[in-house]
Amino acid sequence: MPSLNLQILIAACLGVAIGWLTGTLPADAPVREGVLYASTLLGSIFIGLLKMVLIPLIFTSIVVGVANLQAHHQVHRVWGGALVYFTLTTSVAMLVALIAANLFKPGAGLSLDLFAEAMNDFEARQLTLPEFFLHFFANLFQNPFAALANGSILAVVVFAMFIGIALVAGGDRYRNILVVLQEFLELMMRIIGWIMRLAPLGILALLIKLVAEQDVALLSAVGGFIVLVFATTLFHGIVVLPGILFLTTGRSPLWFFRGTREALITAFATSSSAATLPISLRCAEDNLKVRPGIAGFVLPLGATMNMDGTALYEAAAALFVANLMGIELSLAQQAVVFFTAMIASTGAPGIPSAGMVTMVMVLQAVGLPAEAVAILLPIDRLLDTVRTAVNVEGDIIGSVVVQRFADRG
């Protein structure tokens, strides 16, 4: 039996091939319907299993992580290090996008009429910057039971941090609670190990469905933009992030990619940083030897706040829409795109197409119509693959970098 790592790689290649073949069959062919049904079923079971462990995992890993860090007086360094790393890498990602979009001008010369119908039928939910902040901060502190039940990750993270710090502040009095949570965390990791065995099948199913359902005619209409987004996202994921890893920790990109292949392929197939989190945690701890205290803190936080791929995409997409409309964005307007895309990517939850919702804010900030999101929606599932993989990559590299930074202090 090949290793799980290899099985996942084979499953991903097979998924793309079978999906492509399925896509060539006529829409009402029974084989196509059967394959699509089976892959939808299997794919949702896999994602369902990952989500099943997600919230208990986030809660326990943050409590235990923060408590351990606090006990070793490392909380400030880890927290500060993570924020600096998140901000810096996201900024570089957006700079890459803005430079590439200015050089290649995607969308220039395309006729807007092509998309007129989609834009007319689309009603965008308006989201202004002040509204966004209100929503963001109001949701940060919630009834923990509601947050746990609704899967509001950021609110769970905040509550878990309070508990973790309080546990240490209370000293020996709360030892038992900490031990119980530590054991519960181990239990979750054991279940994740079981779910991982299903990963090859889940990834196969998700990729078959993804590839079979792409609309080739539509993709070729905006092909230039898709290539630009893929190329810049890959540049960030293959050159920039591994470069930062190497410069700050001396670790080689090969070592990193070998240890995280399972997480990156899962992110690609699920388009969800949150659903991938259980696997990212395992890869970081088992293969890259990031201490649970640090991985358990940086990864959940990163999965909701640090999205290099999303920020890069939002910046590139804003310029694409402007080009389509025949509007030239000034340097000042591009600076506005930079800052709003930074905030928008931080606020986007790690679920499929989340970036599309917060994208509205970026468009509005520079006076572009929110309805233009309709142009991007049909191609979003495809673009969300690489963007989520790079989001997850950025988080895992962050945990390695932050560990090095914390240990130096």
Ligand code: ASP
């Ligand atoms: N799907 C992305 C993620 O989960 C978020 C986005 O839509 O950009 O990381």
